[in-house]
Amino acid sequence: MREVAIIGIGQTKFGELWERSLRDLWAEATLLALDEAHAPRIDAIYVANAASALLGGQQHLGSLLAGHIGLAEVPATHIEAADASGGAALRQAYIAVAGGMADYVLVGGVEKMTDLESEYQGYIQTTFGDQDFEGFNGITSAALYAMIAQAYMAEYGATREQMAMVAVQAHAHARRNPYAQFTNQLKLETVTRAPALAAPLRMFDGAPNSDGAAAIVLGPAEEARKRGLPLVTIAASAQSGDLLALHSRQTLTSFPAAVRAAQSAYKQAGVNCSDISVVELHDAYTIAALLALEDCDFFARGQAGAAVEQGLTAIEGRVPMNPSGGLKAQGAPLGAIGIAQAVEITRQLRGSAANQVPNARLGLTHNIGGAGGTAVVHILKGEQQ
């Protein structure tokens, strides 16, 4: 396996972008990444998208989106793993370059959520779980995460305020992010007094519906080093799965797939969690961030809520979490999430992030599909030239 470098990144603003189409968003992000990469050619394209067939009635995204950016003849394939589509697609692109089947690969994630009436957004969520045995009974993603939150609070004594702090911190981090959907300050009481969503979760515990795209160009690290630019390489790419229905699993307070993916990633990179400078974790709901911090081993079981409350996950904290604002505040265009996480970590490792963690050397991304059926973890490494 050869070493793989990130040689180009691009991202659109995330938000309710009524004037932008799926293909507009894709073009903006991918052309930024391609212009930066200066790759001699593109050998393959992977498109991460979670729900375009339902959200916009469009499939066959590989052909559509490759053709839209002048690369109609390049093999282009759509990868779907619910809101872990981005991480899963990045991993496929990594495998292609690391294994030598391709030298230069474009991987982009895109989602256009606001063209579907909002009443259907809850239904879209049910399609990420077991439709016949969860969705059929009215169980949405919000319901699954609410039950996880209830079980977590009962098991560890975590408080409603600790969960709310995840959202408060996300908004604080997004304030300086020019791509973020929400740059307003969020007060703790606003979260804890917001309209009920699925008890104990309230409206501001959940990530928004967002339009947006993010893209990365990968290439062989050996070639990239010759250019003498600050280099970011992929030190680990790991993925694990689990039974789709939450009720089929032994635990409600952890995603075993995420634990397996994180452990595999640490082993591949030859590092442990204390070596990681900055993380982008999948905070689809506030409770998800607490699980993520524990599943990736940054805090002991039941300790993540207190850690967030104490500021240990702020930019200057021990585990700087979601400097972009995460899904909660940067936005959550489903298929683009996993790519955007790696784009932000790349900026951090280049030293060019809006919300820069000083001296960031190693960064981790954690991308979850639905309520833990898929987990993808990447570790990126910055190299000073």
Next chain:
Amino acid sequence: MSIPTAPSPPRYWRGIPQHYRLEAAKAASGEVMFPPRAVATDGSRSSEPYALPHEGKLIAFTVLHEAIPGFAVDPPFAVGIVELRDGTRLSAQITGVNLDQITVGMPLRYAFRKMQEDGVAGTIIYGYKFVPDTESAED
């Protein structure tokens, strides 16, 4: 744009053993699978239909405040994970009880209920929900 949110008649019909009778699959190892799976945890590909017990207790629940298109009930309504007497868990709506009186650990039993009113081709969709098991509670 609107999208069909109810199962087609054949898809609904195929699910009748599970949704009407709580039929799981039991592998040779004794593992009970709900939903049934083609391959059990130990790799076994053979299993027998297995009738799940109709009584259990509530493991976790939430009250949903968002409507889902086509559903027979309007929000707020309760959903939960139920652990049946044999240890098998499933997801279901919790009904027949005031929403503020639902508690983790409460005894529940199976009930046959209408799920969706106007599915594809006008079908009425039935399935299981869980209601308080008052007999068990009085034991």
